[in-house]
Amino acid sequence: MHLIAQLASGQGIEQGGWRWPTEAAGAFINEDIYLKAAQLAEKAKLDGLFMTDVPSVNVDLRNQPPQASLDPVVLMALMAKATERLGLVATMSTSLSEPYTIARVMRSLDLVSKGRVGWNVVTTGTQEVLLNYFPGVLDHSHKHARALEVWEAVLRLWGSWPEGALKLDKAGIFADAAQIQPINFEGKYVTTRGPILLPPSPQGQPVIFTAGGGQYGYAFAATKADAMYSNPPTLDYAKAFWRELSASIRQAGRNPNQFTIYNGIGVSIASSEQEALQRRARLDEMGDPASRRQYLSHMLGIPVAELPLDAPIPAALLQRARPNARDQRSPYAYDLAMKGFTIRQVLAHGPINYHPIFLGTPEQVADKFQLWFEAGVGKGFCVVPDSGLESLTDFVEQVVPILQKRGLLRTEYSGTTLRQHLGLPYQNGFPDKD
């Protein structure tokens, strides 16, 4: 099993995480929180830490931090220096940056980390973000075509300084300059001459991640990426998705065993399932409980927002409930309601969270990971704590040892680079044709 961890805005998946008594309220601007998370993830021998990026204030600042405030490059640099083995995956959107910038920044991070970086290739469609960078109401229908050009240009730039070209011979030969040549990349959306101004890292170049959804994201994952951050709403979805994706990878002439999919999972750990639910109910209260109750009404097709929180939904009303067909998480919410859970408890189970929630004792949470893993959802998971660093600590200290004991997780790193952690060979630029 392969695991990465994620800490958005220095906190967990729950909107109210910054209010949790033992979490740092100002984590979103406190780089030390990220450094501690990276060191925790490394202590647990995880594959890496994953940094998302949403450069805009697209939340209500009255009650929560922006989703990604401190620049990811700044944080990645600090994490690279504060760890020795952990992989570090940074998102840089192909819509917002030029290939030379991406190639240089990622290679710099890869050198500082001695070969532990991944580039999460995404496009940007969010208007709030685009309007921070470009004028007017935008037509970004070209974003996928541009993404392919940026990806190709970045890899060509990386390959433009081959391994072995740097000599550092004090007799007078700095580099074999003949090997370091312009690429003269001319696309429809981006152009860059090159060459890059940095040699390859110990792993060659960063591992290619993607987190994109939709048909383009899927095609990019199947044909070009080494790893993917996936957001399955349910176990059934995750199984079907990996079945299809692995077939598409094979169809593209690539080996699905060398592909790492990380299914995003939220975790809530306590000394009993009941306490985990109470913890989550308290976190719900610290977030935006009114909008959650509204959304639950939408999922069930009945008005529950104004009902008493600590009672089950009345049977007469529940009879009219139907899982909303447009949200695959709705049947889970419906099942919980039918089992007689109170509205507070239904919500505490997390059916309306962005990620599926594994909750309960460390054993129960470990069981859930094992169940999904053995059901065939692909190699891995991205673990997102509920409140923040405290919750990540609980996962690392309490759940990871169980998974290790079961032989599901590594207990030591066998390699030093992220490519080695993922079983990938050295690569710099495009691999030679076989």
Added chain:
Amino acid sequence: MHLIAQLASGQGIEQGGWRWPTEAAGAFINEDIYLKAAQLAEKAKLDGLFMTDVPSVNVDLRNQPPQASLDPVVLMALMAKATERLGLVATMSTSLSEPYTIARVMRSLDLVSKGRVGWNVVTTGTQEVLLNYFPGVLDHSHKHARALEVWEAVLRLWGSWPEGALKLDKAGIFADAAQIQPINFEGKYVTTRGPILLPPSPQGQPVIFTAGGGQYGYAFAATKADAMYSNPPTLDYAKAFWRELSASIRQAGRNPNQFTIYNGIGVSIASSEQEALQRRARLDEMGDPASRRQYLSHMLGIPVAELPLDAPIPAALLQRARPNARDQRSPYAYDLAMKGFTIRQVLAHGPINYHPIFLGTPEQVADKFQLWFEAGVGKGFCVVPDSGLESLTDFVEQVVPILQKRGLLRTEYSGTTLRQHLGLPYQNGFPDKD
């Protein structure tokens, strides 16, 4: 006297610095060299460390590293975490980045450093660099107009999150969102909606530097910047430049006493003047001595490239020499030749270096700084070592104590932010009208 230090490509001003026996040949990709330099500069209580940026391979890689390889943001982040008081000045070109990127990256660095960052505002005209980012043969005649827009947009973005708006009240108030509003900046070249997603640092916002030459760079310095990196070819030029610039600053209704100009100076330190010249002659040999002799011919107007290196220029030839009027450093080269120095010695004095060279014993070098300072070239200097870290160490350990003893340099930091080091008040966004 105000000092900053600079280490381009992890080495000094001399092209052959990477070959110097006690310097690291691979300094250009070794972040630890930069961290040591920053810690040295902090130990000496300098104002800061200055990072240039030239994102292209615009040198001959056969015998020297690129001018700025590792991404400056990556290096700045690491230096911010490895120091506590030192100012950190990073170049980000208004031609290559969007305002939201600059505002966010600089504010992230300013937060991580707790208010010690400066933004060096430059435009990019170098074709080698532009071709890495943009197509074809470029018309960048708009670069100065764009620079003004980028500068204004960045300051407006910084100001869009005012001091005090962040509450972090765990009772449920994250921020006073009403204070954090879009700026809706619409220029001819850049647009950005905002707001920024980070609160101000302890100094508010980064100090505005500029290093631009020409009439636009001059006007920007006089009306908008807090500090300037200047490259005077001679003492007379430096005096005249500061006299004019300070008058222009006053004319713009600003206070030249609050403006810090850093005159770029190369230093070569040894236990005697003779040894310093020998050191420099050896460094010359490690660089590209043939092109230096060619350029000396150009400066003197006589062919000296093929003459014996260790003899004075023959009198008959020297009679026909005339200082080249298009290079203000030529009279110095001419004087050295007329004094009977050998060609090797003329070159070792550094008349064709990019910066004036202060060379000799620590006392002699300190005298030179004092002479220039008292001659009225403005407040400060940017110190560039000859070979690299070793040479910077010599400056910090041997010259700085002399300047401190003479009461010319601080012996302790009185403040914690770069604005405080420069005697500037807190500022976030545009200052209120008086």
